[in-house]
Amino acid sequence: AQSVSQHNHHVILSEAASLELGCNYSYGGTVNLFWYVQYPGQHLQLLLKYFSGDPLVKGIKGFEAEFIKSKFSFNLRKPSVQWSDTAEYFCALSPGKSTFGDGTTLTVKP
């Protein structure tokens, strides 16, 4: 069975603060890992993905994530958040179907 755990349900930051959202997964085989974002009133959309190769992956809008196989982790980071980053963030893994974490709501205060 595969599962994804996101540690923080709600994070509140001020603009320019650094962000790290935790994601741990459980799966015995080769994984593909994703971070999706859902801005208020919009569809889920891809932030970044890891399939293989360099464990540090860069995505859109200055986000990056690091795959640490030994820790079964794929944490999302951004050095300086903006008010427009206010959204819900989901970590997901696949092969085949995707299994999602329960999400982290990020609120950035101007």
Added chain:
Amino acid sequence: DTGVSQDPRHKITKRGQNVTFRCDPISEHNRLYWYRQTLGQGPEFLTYFQNEAQLEKSRLLSDRFSAERPKGSFSTLEIQRTEQGDSAMYLCASSFPQNEQFFGPGTRLTVL
């Protein structure tokens, strides 16, 4: 815009009624997925297709739920004898195999 589309966007029904939702994927994508999402939770996998073949169905899915993708293009999700617990957002996504999924706007179901 040739993204994933879903119809209807909102559905209100009475308990015991049947409902059907439609999803039109991105045309080149051969995989199509259905998820259900409730407040405070991530999308929960229901089923997925590769072309017209249904490859996997969640064990959580009761036999009141059925999905089809008859010609490998659009898909329908039917819920029979709806219950209040079926109230949720139903999401459709499409992809190439082993690639990121592109999501539609969802259908919000309210069962009274």
